Amino acid sequence: MKAWSYSEYGGVEVLKLENNVAVPEVKDDEVLIKVVAAALNPVDFKRRFGFSRPLIHLFLQGNLLESKSMIIVPGYDVAGVVVVKVGSKVKEFKEGDEVYGDIIEKAVDEPKQIGSLAEYTTAQEKLLALKPKNLDFVQAASLPLAIETAYEALEKAGFSEGKSILVLGGAGGVGSLVIQEGQSRPKSMVHRVRHLAKQVFGASKIAATSSTAKLDFVKSLGADLAIDYTKENFEDLPEKFDLVYDAVGQCDRAVKVVKEGGSVIVIAGAVTPPGFRFVVTSNGEFLKKLNPYLESGKVRPVLDPKGPFPFDKVNEAFSYLETNRATGKVVIYPIP
Known part of the structure; x- marks a missing residue:
C-alpha cells in the first residue's frame, strides 16, 4: 500500500x-x-x-x-x-x-x-x-483526538454546570472544540453557535485567548469573552475562573486567574500547581457518547x-x- x-x-x-x-x-x-x-x-x-x-x-x-x-x-x-x-x-x-x-x-x-x-x-x-x-x-x-482530549480533560477536572472556564489557545484544534461547535455552516447563515463546555457540561461563562487575526474567529465560535493575547495579559483580568484549559503551555500564568479551589488542565508545557498534566487515553465510548451532540449539530468540527x-x-x-x-x-x- x-x-x-x-x-x-x-x-x-x-x-x-x-x-x-x-x-x-x-x-x-x-x-x-x-x-x-x-x-x-x-x-x-x-x-x-x-x-x-x-x-x-x-x-x-x-x-x-x-x-x-x-x-x-x-x-x-x-x-x-x-x-x-x-x-x-x-x-x-x-x-x-x-x-x-x-x-x-x-x-x-x-x-x-x-x-x-x-x-x-x-x-x-x-x-x-x-x-x-x-x-x-x-x-x-x-475530531477524535481533539474532541476526546477536550471532553476527557473536562470530565477529569470535575467541570460541571454553572462553572466558568478560560481556554488558552481557543483557535486550536482542541481549544476550538472546548468552546464551540458551528463553523461548518456558511458564514452568511445566521446561527447561534454553542459550545462543547456549555452543551455537554453546562458552563456559565467561557473566555478564550487568541491572536488578533483569530479574534473574530474565536468570537464566532461562541466565546463569551475573547482576549487578544498580543494586546492584553489574561492574568490581568478582574475576574477569576473555576477552570483554565491550557492548550499552549502557559500554566505559570494560568494559575493566577484560577479561583480558590479551581484548577488548570495542562496539555502542553510545564505544570504549576494547582495545574495538572492531562494526556488523553483514546476511547471509542467517549465518541459514542458525543455522537448525538454531533448529529444534532450542537457540536461541530472546525x-x-x-x-x-x-x-x-x-x-x-x-x-x-x-x-x-x-x-x-x-x-x-x-x-x-
Missing part, C-alpha cells in the same frame, strides 16, 4: 511517500480500515522529532529508529470504512461500516507502528465509533481553511501545522 513514513527522527524532510508498505496484520480485537481521511496532530510531529522518547521497543535512546528497515507511519485520527478483515473477537463492527476514531490508545506510552497516513490501517474495536451520519469523512477525521491537503502533500501539511498558525484541524483527503 501507499503510506507516508519515516525511519529516523527529524523535521518534515525525513517523511517519505512509500509505494510498497505492507498492509498491517489484523489482530483478534481489531478491524482493517480503508482510510478515507486522516487528521494531523502536534503529537505526530513531536513524536517524529523524538520529544516523546523512549517509545517502548520501537525506538532506541539515540537519534535513529532501531534500524533503517523499520519505518513508522504517523497518524492518530482516522475516518474510513471497515474492509474484509475483521478480528475474530470483534462484535460491534462489520465489513462496510463507516467508522472514525483515534487509533492509538495511549498517545505517548504505546505508539503504533502503522498509523492513519496510509491507504489501510488497523484499529482496536474499543477505540472506534460509527461515523456520525451527518458528517463527511473529512469532518469526522478532524477545519482549517487551507485544507484539506491531498495525500501527496502530507509533508506540506505538516510544515503548515508546525508553524502553529492553523485554525482548527488540518486534514488529509483524499487518500488513494
Whole structure:
C-alpha cells in the first residue's frame, strides 16, 4: 500500500511517500480500515522529532529508529470504512461500516507502528465509533483526538454546570472544540453557535485567548469573552475562573486567574500547581457518547481553511501545522 513514513527522527524532510508498505496484520480485537481521511496532530510531529522518547521497543535512546528497515507511519485520527478483515473477537463492527476514531490508545506510552497516513490501517474495536451520519469523512477525521482530549480533560477536572472556564489557545484544534461547535455552516447563515463546555457540561461563562487575526474567529465560535493575547495579559483580568484549559503551555500564568479551589488542565508545557498534566487515553465510548451532540449539530468540527491537503502533500501539511498558525484541524483527503 501507499503510506507516508519515516525511519529516523527529524523535521518534515525525513517523511517519505512509500509505494510498497505492507498492509498491517489484523489482530483478534481489531478491524482493517480503508482510510478515507486522516487528521494531523502536534503529537505526530513531536513524536517524529523524538520529544516523546523512549517509545517502548520501537525506538532506541539515540537519534535513529532501531534500524533503517523499520519505518513508522504517523497518524492518530482516522475516518474510513471497515474492509474484509475483521478480528475474530470483534462484535460491534462489520465489513462496510463507516467508522472514525483515534487509533492509538495511549498517545505517548504505546505508539503504533502503522498509523492513519496510509491507504489501510488497523484499529482496536474499543477505540472506534460509527461515523456520525451527518458528517463527511473529512469532518469526522478532524475530531477524535481533539474532541476526546477536550471532553476527557473536562470530565477529569470535575467541570460541571454553572462553572466558568478560560481556554488558552481557543483557535486550536482542541481549544476550538472546548468552546464551540458551528463553523461548518456558511458564514452568511445566521446561527447561534454553542459550545462543547456549555452543551455537554453546562458552563456559565467561557473566555478564550487568541491572536488578533483569530479574534473574530474565536468570537464566532461562541466565546463569551475573547482576549487578544498580543494586546492584553489574561492574568490581568478582574475576574477569576473555576477552570483554565491550557492548550499552549502557559500554566505559570494560568494559575493566577484560577479561583480558590479551581484548577488548570495542562496539555502542553510545564505544570504549576494547582495545574495538572492531562494526556488523553483514546476511547471509542467517549465518541459514542458525543455522537448525538454531533448529529444534532450542537457540536461541530472546525477545519482549517487551507485544507484539506491531498495525500501527496502530507509533508506540506505538516510544515503548515508546525508553524502553529492553523485554525482548527488540518486534514488529509483524499487518500488513494
